[in-house]
Amino acid sequence: xxxxxxxxxxxxxxxxxxxxxxKLVKVPFVELADGRVQGVVSSGSDIARVYVSWVSFTDxxxxxxxxxxxxxxxxxxxxxxxxxxxxxxxxxxxxxYGYDRVARYLKIESPNPDTHLRFSLTAPCIAGxxxxxxxxxxxxxxxxxxxxxxxxxxxxxxxxxxxxxxx
Amino acid sequence: MMLASQLESLLSTDRPGVEDALGxxxxxxxxxxxxxxxxxPARDAALAALASAVAATPLADxxxxxxxxxxxGNITDDQLAAVAAARSALLGAVHDTLLSDVDTAIGxxxxxxxxxxxxxxxxxxxxxxxxxxxxTELAITGFTSVDETFIGGTNPIIEGLGGHPSGRRLAxxxxxxxxxxxxxxxxxxxxxxxxxxWADLWSRAQTLSRPGHADVTSVERISGRLLVLxxxxxxxxxxxxxxxxxxxxxxxxxPPRLVRATVTAPxxxxxxxxxxxxxxxxxxxxxxxxxxxxxxxxxxxxxTSAGDLLWSDDAAKPGEVVDPLATARLxxxxxxxxxxxxxxxxxxxxVEPVFVESYKVVKGDTPKFDLxxxxxxxxxxxxxxxxxxxxxxxxxxxxxxxxxxxxxGSWTLSPLTVQTAVKRVATVxxxxxxxxxxxxxxxxxxxxxxxxxxxxxxRAGRLLRK
Numbered sequence: 001x002x003x004x005x006x007x008x009x010x011x012x013x014x015x016x017x018x019x020x021x022x023k024l025v026k027v028p029f030v031e032l033a034d035g036r037v038q039g040v041v042s043s044g045s046d047i048a049r050v051y052v053s054w055v056s057f058t059d060x061x062x063x064x065x066x067x068x069x070x071x072x073x074x075x076x077x078x079x080x081x082x083x084x085x086x087x088x089x090x091x092x093x094x095x096x097y098g099y100d101r102v103a104r105y106l107k108i109e110s111p112n113p114d115t116h117l118r119f120s121l122t123a124p125c126i127a128g129x130x131x132x133x134x135x136x137x138x139x140x141x142x143x144x145x146x147x148x149x150x151x152x153x154x155x156x157x158x159x160x161x162x163x164x165x166x167x
Numbered sequence: 168m169m170l171a172s173q174l175e176s177l178l179s180t181d182r183p184g185v186e187d188a189l190g191x192x193x194x195x196x197x198x199x200x201x202x203x204x205x206x207x208p209a210r211d212a213a214l215a216a217l218a219s220a221v222a223a224t225p226l227a228d229x230x231x232x233x234x235x236x237x238x239x240g241n242i243t244d245d246q247l248a249a250v251a252a253a254r255s256a257l258l259g260a261v262h263d264t265l266l267s268d269v270d271t272a273i274g275x276x277x278x279x280x281x282x283x284x285x286x287x288x289x290x291x292x293x294x295x296x297x298x299x300x301x302x303t304e305l306a307i308t309g310f311t312s313v314d315e316t317f318i319g320g321t322n323p324i325i326e327g328l329g330g331h332p333s334g335r336r337l338a339x340x341x342x343x344x345x346x347x348x349x350x351x352x353x354x355x356x357x358x359x360x361x362x363x364x365w366a367d368l369w370s371r372a373q374t375l376s377r378p379g380h381a382d383v384t385s386v387e388r389i390s391g392r393l394l395v396l397x398x399x400x401x402x403x404x405x406x407x408x409x410x411x412x413x414x415x416x417x418x419x420x421x422p423p424r425l426v427r428a429t430v431t432a433p434x435x436x437x438x439x440x441x442x443x444x445x446x447x448x449x450x451x452x453x454x455x456x457x458x459x460x461x462x463x464x465x466x467x468x469x470x471t472s473a474g475d476l477l478w479s480d481d482a483a484k485p486g487e488v489v490d491p492l493a494t495a496r497l498x499x500x501x502x503x504x505x506x507x508x509x510x511x512x513x514x515x516x517x518v519e520p521v522f523v524e525s526y527k528v529v530k531g532d533t534p535k536f537d538l539x540x541x542x543x544x545x546x547x548x549x550x551x552x553x554x555x556x557x558x559x560x561x562x563x564x565x566x567x568x569x570x571x572x573x574x575x576g577s578w579t580l581s582p583l584t585v586q587t588a589v590k591r592v593a594t595v596x597x598x599x600x601x602x603x604x605x606x607x608x609x610x611x612x613x614x615x616x617x618x619x620x621x622x623x624x625x626r627a628g629r630l631l632r633k
Contacts, residue, residue: 007359009193010575011367011515014548015347016404021440021613024622030437033349034315048629069630096437141326143627145405146620148329148433150447154475155431156511157340157371158401158408159518160364162581163551165558 014164019096027092029139032105037093040069040139041085051085052132052139053077055121057107062121063128069136073129080124090117169273169521171539177272177571178541178578185264188257189576191216195254196366202309203242211238214250221253244303251373254366259512265573266507269519276422277504280472281386291334294327298337298376302369310348310365311355318345329433337375339431343403344368363575367513374510385469385477391417392486393426393463393476394494395456396520397568397583398599400551404436407443407553409599411457412520412570412583414494414502415465425504425520428453428476438619440552441605445620452480458603460595461485473508491584492595495522495568514573523580524566534562536580546572546579554598555607560587568597 007013028050030039038054051074053066066074066085076083093102094117103111108120118125194213201207214234221230230253233246270277301320305313321341328334328341344365354360374380393413401408408431414423430453432446447454456463464484469477499522507516523543526536535542547558561567564585572579584597605611 006575008362009189010361011364011513012574013361013364015361016350019436019439021442021617021619022437023617024437024619028623028626042626050630140631141322142435143623143631144326145329145433145435146446146623146627147631150430150432150449151332151335152428152430152450152478153332153335154427154429154471154473154477155336155339155408156508156516157336157343158406158410158429158431159513159515160340160368160371161343161401161403161406161408162549163400163402163553165548165550 012160012162017101018164022092022095027088029142030089030093030096032097037090037102037106038135039089040136041088052135053085053089054130054135055086055090055106062106062125064125065128065130067132069132071132077127079127082118082125087116087118169523171541173272174538174543175541177268180268182264185261188261191220192254192257193363196362199306199366199369200310200360200362202307202312203237204307206240214238217250217253221256224256226253226256242307244299247303247306248373248377251370254370255374255513258514262507262512262514262516265514266517269517269571273521275504275519277506279506291328291331292378294324294334295376295378297324298341298372302372302376305369310360313348313354315349318348321345337372339406340368340372340375342405344372346404384471386472387470388467389415389417389470390466391415393465393483394489394498395462396491396495396499397597398457399570399581399583400553400598402439402443402551405433407432407434407446411599414498423498423502424474425502426470426474426476428478430478435623441601441610442614442617442619443553444602444604445618450478450480452483452485453478454602456485457599460488460491462487462489472505474505490595491568491597492566492586517571517573519571520568521571522568528562528564530562534558544577544579546581549581553601555600556582556585556596556598560585560596563587
């Protein structure tokens with residue numbers, strides 16, 4: 001049976017690439033969405049504060065931004081200097097999705113998986129301004145899944161979504 | 168035990184009717200890729216063929232009207248619903264044929280109980296309507312034209328449905344489909360888009376979003392000893408589910424009954440592998456029974472006409488330790504099954520537990536069990552890091568409880584429980600063994616170190632405005 005040849009006529013096909021588990025304490029949320037690597041980074045000093053960080057590729061240049069969820073800019077992310085939140089975000093994105101997938105998503109031209117991803121961004125990277133509220137609300141929406149109860153009703157649609165082997 | 172002769176009978180059954188029906192489905196599904204919005208003579212021919220295929224059924228008039236209207240460029244919810252219903256009827260007929268082949272081959276008896284539909288939940292009418300509108304637009308524009316903005320249109324629908332018990336199926340389905348569309352974007356650039364699969368999901372979503380759709384409800388209660396055969400695991404980015412297959416001994420002269428129990432927990436993408444069991448916190452009797460290989464004494468457990476236990480942990484008490492392979496060896500061949508719920512009839516819904524032993528393993532990327540000259544492909548691709556069972560265990564196994572499944576013309580066996588040699592000691596390993604936490608010290612440590620469920624719950628408690 002050849003998996004490649006009959007994708008079109010199969011009901012069960014794996015399409016979403018598997019992601020690797022990672023520690024969430026520092027960076028509880030990472031996603032590749034809207035052309036950006038974006039996410040939420042917990043503040044090192046205040047347990048109730050989080051930073052919203054993102055890196056995009058726009059018009060041939062990498063842009064980045066980092067601010068609190070109340071839109072106060074992060075002091076560390078200025079000009080062409082990435083702050084430690086952005087460093088952590090990129091590192092966790094690489095752990096979760098793999099270096100190649102993140103590099104491809106950010107359209108990095110000459111990726112070097114042996115170094116931190118920040119060194120492969122176009123230089124200089126430019127701080128962009130963008131409201132943090134959209135990413136933050138996506139994170140809140142993400143968290144609401146864990147508020148939903150466990151259920152025991154049969155769910156016939158599961159037949160289309162088996163776990164898929166990674167071993 | 169499934170014998171070589173039974174397997175040979177199943178694999179050699181030639182069903183030209185099945186191929187014809189699937190050929191028609193393939194022709195029809197192509198339209199969903201390019202979109203119903205553009206004139207397409209091939210699609211119109213497929214619709215006409217569909218109308219004649221269901222001409223002798225109660226759907227005949229609706230489908231004939233829909234085929235004509237669509238050919239005239241008039242595409243509405245109702246017409247697409249008629250097409251989806253006719254497609255489901257075709258695949259339902261394929262399901263019936265294949266299932267009767269299984270029954271004939273392995274001698275399984277099936278009782279046909281009365282199906283009772285629940286009252287439709289009226290409060291979801293607006294959300295179902297919004298889902299229908301989105302599905303219609305998807306059909307009109309086609310899978311190749313979807314973009315992030317369009318996919319994002321389902322967010323409020325999924326949020327609304329996910330909070331309701333009767334909206335869960337549609338929410339899980341739409342979320343799974345949207346995650347795939349995002350992962351595959353741009354679909355137009357895909358070499359081989361998964362047309363059958365996405366058309367399946369689109370059609371199911373159509374059915375589930377129909378006004379007045381109702382889930383099958385429980386019709387009776389069952390008491391007796393539940394002996395577990397094994398567990399299947401399911402997952403997409405926002406759901407974890409497991410289905411326990413077992414037989415219930417109801418006592419007396421009655422044959423044991425084949426049943427399933429389903430548990431589903433919403434999750435997020437980063438919760439994966441064995442950590443997913445941490446989501447199942449309040450079903451201790453069920454998870455303990457899986458982890459310790461115990462039977463469960465059921466008292467008045469609700470069960471649907473399709474053989475699904477509506478699991479209530481209070482109605483089950485863990486009993487003695489029972490080897491699942493002994494259960495399969497002694498109880499599976501005379502166990503009575505029931506039929507699939509009418510709306511769920513589709514080839515992927517064929518999940519028949521069988522027991523095989525005395526086979527030779529033909530190793531490879533897609534290993535096979537050789538039962539005296541007839542081989543059955545073993546689907547090791549479904550084995551998950553959430554359970555201890557690996558392809559290596561399967562390759563070294565001497566007995567296996569699995570489920571027979573069918574997809575794209577092939578039968579496969581998905582292993583649930585095996586007896587295998589671990590350091591030369593015969594050991595029973597199954598998918599549900601880590602239900603109460605990984606028993607492998609290294610895996611347990613890793614799960615504890617990255618306790619994703621706990622960290623995200625803490626973040627949710629602090630950041631979500633309740």
